[in-house]
Each structure stands twice: as structure tokens, then as C-alpha cells.
Amino acid sequence: MASRFVDRAVIEVAAGNGGNGCASVHREKFKPLGGPDGGNGGHGGDVLLTVDPNVHTLLDFHFRPHASAGSGKQGQGGHRAGAAGETLELKVPAGTVVLTEDGEILADLTGPGATFVAAQGGRGGLGNAALASRARKAPGFALLGEPGEARSLVLELRSVADIGLLGFPSAGKSSLISVLSAAKPKIADYPFTTLVPNLGVVTAGDTVFTMADVPGLIPGASEGKGLGLDFLRHIERCAVLVHVVDCATFESDRDPVSDVDALEAELARYTPALGGDLEKRPRVVVLNKIDVPDAAELAEMVKPELEARGLPVFEVSTASRKGLRELTFALGAIVEEHRAEQPAPEAERIVLRPVAVDDAGFTVEPDEEEPGGFVVRGTRPERWIRQTNFANDEAVGYLADRLNRLGVEEQLARKGAKPGCPVTIGGVTFDWQPSTPGVVQHLSGRGTDVRLEDHSRVSASERKEARRIRRDGVPDETDAAEDEEA
Known part of the structure; x- marks a missing residue:
């Protein structure tokens, strides 16, 4: 399978x-x-x-x-x-x-x-x-x-190929790529035989190039008809676009010139979506199935009209292999010309992007969702927030020191931030309490920070004394003497 x-x-x-x-x-x-x-x-x-x-x-x-x-x-x-x-x-x-x-x-x-x-x-x-x-x-x-x-x-x-084959369903694209290369695509006489792009490698003298067979297009493909344009991204890198035209079709409303015009119209509609320059790519028209007598006569009739548009035209037959050698070497010459026009690949260079002198590494902007609040954005402040364990007071104090050294507090003050206003960094909102310049912060025990301690909490000694008073109902003698002196 x-x-x-x-x-x-x-x-x-x-x-x-x-x-x-x-x-x-x-x-x-x-x-x-x-x-x-x-x-x-x-x-x-x-x-x-x-x-x-x-x-x-x-x-x-x-x-x-x-x-x-x-x-x-x-x-x-x-x-x-x-x-x-x-x-x-x-x-x-x-x-x-x-x-x-x-x-x-x-x-x-x-x-x-x-x-x-x-x-x-x-x-x-x-x-x-x-x-x-x-x-x-x-x-x-x-x-x-x-x-x-x-x-x-x-x-x-997006397939990397030099030649892209375009054409209506059953125009002979799969047959052409099978006889020019070693590719073995599925070939049958019903529409949309090719459901996926096929790639083949073709040799023309000393030139080796790749060829891609794009699934068949029909008018209205840009609107979702047929297979749509899902596979046209595979021709974006192609150096040459080849229109494969079926000269032996039994449909009375089709002829080689109208087929080429219809394909060009679909390409023009799809080019803005690709964002490329498909309209500047060289085109080649291949009039296929000239082994059929009526098809050979039709090819001779339309060839001058297509050449008058400046399009190289080749009459070929994949069944009898007529005209395939001339087509192969012509495509090889076009590919070589395209490769010669391409700029030489530059050696990889190391690019240095120094930080600007006035780049603080963060920005402070008013918070649109919180009146009176501010939002701090920057790679380092947001990363520091993600790396902070907010269950540890000492870690939170360390974060405050880092933000202060970076200049966040100074910038907040310049923006008009007031003590207690909400400040959001990296999705975390806290009440801003600026540090006092010139005051040395004394370190406390491990895992704590004096700036985050709640001094309104009742100490252990106070709880012990209150429990003793409730039990005995008599205040401590030292406290009673101090009350008398007062």
C-alpha cells in the first residue's frame, strides 16, 4: 500500500x-x-x-x-x-x-x-x-x-523542483514525467488520476534537473472546484512553468489556446495568496498527444498563435516519444540559464545586534483594565516573575531587589505611580511599595524578609501572657508595678 x-x-x-x-x-x-x-x-x-x-x-x-x-x-x-x-x-x-x-x-x-x-x-x-x-x-x-x-x-x-507541470486533468502530465524520468506515477484515462504531486529527476546532457507534476486544474479551481488550489504551493519554487495541453480532447468547448488562458487565469488568482512572482516565471507550452492525427493537425494550427505570444511551443507524444528529446534539452537550457542568473550563495556570517544605549530592557505603561495601575513588560522582569517562589518571603524580597536594580521602581515613580497602586508583571499583580532610598535593609532569618513582615501580628510571648491572665486573672507583678509608677 x-x-x-x-x-x-x-x-x-x-x-x-x-x-x-x-x-x-x-x-x-x-x-x-x-x-x-x-x-x-x-x-x-x-x-x-x-x-x-x-x-x-x-x-x-x-x-x-x-x-x-x-x-x-x-x-x-x-x-x-x-x-x-x-x-x-x-x-x-x-x-x-x-x-x-x-x-x-x-x-x-x-x-x-x-x-x-x-x-x-x-x-x-x-x-x-x-x-x-x-x-x-x-x-x-x-x-x-x-x-x-x-x-x-x-x-x-512546498516541493523543491526546477520544472512545474501544469495542465487540465488527463492532459498527460503524469505520462510525460514518467517517460522523461524514472518516476512511476499512477496513470489512467479518467480525471483527477493524480491526487498528489509527483517528483522526477531528468537528465539532459550534463544538466540534471527536477520536475514536479501538479494535480490537474480546472476553471474555477480558485473557488474550490475540482481539487482546488491546495497543491499549487508546490510550484512556487519552480524556475519554469510548463503548460501541458491535450490536443486530442473530445470536449468540443476546449482548445489548446483556451486551456492555456484558463490555466493562466487560475494562476493569476492564486499568485497573491502565494506572495511570489509567478507571473515573471518563464513559460513553456507542450502540445501533447500528437500521435493522434487530428491532434497533430490541431497542434500545427495553434502553434503560430502561441508563439506569437512569445511562448516556446513543443509538439510531443509520450506514446511514440516524438519530440521528447528536443523538449528535454530545451528545458535543461532554460534551467541552466535560470541557475546562472541566481546570485552566488553567501557564506554564513555572524550577526551581532548590540543593545541600544537607551534600551532599559523593559517598558512601563498604564494598565487599561485597572484604574491607577501599571503594567511592566520586558524579557527579564517577566522571567524573574516566573522564577520566583512567592511562598517564600526572602525570594520575594530578592525579586524586589532585582527589579529595583534594573530601574523598575524609578521608572514607576516617573510615570506617577503611588504607593499601594497595583503593578502587573508577567500576569502577577501586586501592590507597589517603593523602597526608601538610603535606608539599609537588614537581612533577617532564612526564608524571611523584614520588609514583608507583618508587625501587627501578636507575638508568642504576648499570647502566653494573655493565656496566663485568663487562667489566673492577675496581671504580672512587674507589669502592675510599672502601672503604679505611671
Whole structure:
């Protein structure tokens, strides 16, 4: 059973999540607090699309549209870093175009080994050993791993061929490609025999070129009639378009000139959707089936009219192989001319894009949904939010310090932010309390931060004294003496 041809697929890719960092303290005999030794989390694996010459269809993605890479492992004590997630490599055929759901082209994979990062793995979180500093010698927290990128992508296969054969159903395109190359397409005498594009390799002297047989078109194909224009994307890369015309058709309302005009009209309608320059590609007209006497007479009649339009015309017969040699070498010469006009491929260059001097790396804008609020957008602030464990006060204080050093607080003040106003970063909203310039923040116990402590809470000693008073009903003697002195 022949494999099914699929030239378009929608896939869901998800990169691996980064592993969490570890908050650990080294302990040994006679040395209970030997310093932080929590390791970093491993990075999440990427999802890659790589061109493989042995892959010719997107069939695998049609049946398995979901792909996920491995996640990074969590760091451990003893300065042991977590293992990185395994990268997932997906094989695609040459000529695969990667697009977003909105139609934006992200990559055009043509050459063997061409690679595109479909989804970026998340960064691993830093352990408390990496977060230790001169001011924070034993951090009681670690950073969380960053979630991996997840998105939907559209894959379209656009065949890489030098010659594209166009024509009405049963015009002889499959027969032509079968006698010019070693391709063995399905051939029959009923319409729409060719349901998928066929590729063949043709040799003309020292020139070797590829030929693609596109399924038959009919008038109104751009409106969904027949097979539609689903397969016309395969001719976008073709250097030469060949109109294969059936001169032995039994339909009274058709003739070679009207067939060529109808095909050109459908191409003109589809060209804006392709976004290419099909109207500038050289055309060749092949008058087929001249082994039939009536077809030979019709070909001689219409040949001068087509040549008057500047179109090279060849009379051939795939049954008797008449005129095929002349056609092969003519196509080879056109392909060679096209290749000579192409610019020489440039060597890969390293592109450096330095950050602008006035680029702060983030923006502060008023919140349209929250009156008086602000939204902070930027790669680093949003990543820091994702890596913060908000259940740990010390981690939240560390986040505040990082945002302050980046200049977020200063920018908020310039925008008119007031203490207590809601500020949203990366989907997390909190009440902004600016730091006091010039005041040294004293570090507290591990996992806590004095700036986040609620001083209105009743202490343990106060609860103990209140319980004693309820039990005995007599205040402490020291407190009574102090009340008398007052």
C-alpha cells in the first residue's frame, strides 16, 4: 500500500520546563551550618525541526501532531546540578515552510540539515549556592525553573523542483514525467488520476534537473472546484512553468489556446495568496498527444498563435516519444540559464545586534483594565516573575531587589505611580511599595524578609501572657508595678 501524501499539518510543540534550583545547607559533624550548597536546576530541552533528505511528506505530523521535549531535573544538595532535558528533533522534508497560525512565515527549510528551533526550552532555576553573595551569605530560597515555550505551528510542504507541470486533468502530465524520468506515477484515462504531486529527476546532457507534476486544474479551481488550489504551493519554487495541453480532447468547448488562458487565469488568482512572482516565471507550452492525427493537425494550427505570444511551443507524444528529446534539452537550457542568473550563495556570517544605549530592557505603561495601575513588560522582569517562589518571603524580597536594580521602581515613580497602586508583571499583580532610598535593609532569618513582615501580628510571648491572665486573672507583678509608677 502506498504511503499517504500530506503537504500541510498543524502541530503543537512544547519545550521542556527548566528544573527548580535547590535550597540546601551543608551540614557535617561539628559544623551544622557549613554554607549553602544547593545546585542549579537543569535546562529544559528544545524542540527542533531538521530537514532530512529521506523524509518526503508530513504524514507523521498528521497522525502525531503533539510533540514535547524533556524537562530539566531539579538541583540537589552538595552542589549537584540537575540534568538537562532531552532535546526533541523532528525530521521534516526539504521545502518545509514553518508558519504561525496567523500566516506569518517563521522559517523556510530547504537545504539538508537546515534546522529551526520550534520551541525554546525553559531555563533552570539557580540554587541557593549560586545566589549567595557578600550581603546574603546563606540564602534560604532558590529560583524556580522557567516554563518551556509552547505554541501551535503550521507546516507547509512546498516541493523543491526546477520544472512545474501544469495542465487540465488527463492532459498527460503524469505520462510525460514518467517517460522523461524514472518516476512511476499512477496513470489512467479518467480525471483527477493524480491526487498528489509527483517528483522526477531528468537528465539532459550534463544538466540534471527536477520536475514536479501538479494535480490537474480546472476553471474555477480558485473557488474550490475540482481539487482546488491546495497543491499549487508546490510550484512556487519552480524556475519554469510548463503548460501541458491535450490536443486530442473530445470536449468540443476546449482548445489548446483556451486551456492555456484558463490555466493562466487560475494562476493569476492564486499568485497573491502565494506572495511570489509567478507571473515573471518563464513559460513553456507542450502540445501533447500528437500521435493522434487530428491532434497533430490541431497542434500545427495553434502553434503560430502561441508563439506569437512569445511562448516556446513543443509538439510531443509520450506514446511514440516524438519530440521528447528536443523538449528535454530545451528545458535543461532554460534551467541552466535560470541557475546562472541566481546570485552566488553567501557564506554564513555572524550577526551581532548590540543593545541600544537607551534600551532599559523593559517598558512601563498604564494598565487599561485597572484604574491607577501599571503594567511592566520586558524579557527579564517577566522571567524573574516566573522564577520566583512567592511562598517564600526572602525570594520575594530578592525579586524586589532585582527589579529595583534594573530601574523598575524609578521608572514607576516617573510615570506617577503611588504607593499601594497595583503593578502587573508577567500576569502577577501586586501592590507597589517603593523602597526608601538610603535606608539599609537588614537581612533577617532564612526564608524571611523584614520588609514583608507583618508587625501587627501578636507575638508568642504576648499570647502566653494573655493565656496566663485568663487562667489566673492577675496581671504580672512587674507589669502592675510599672502601672503604679505611671
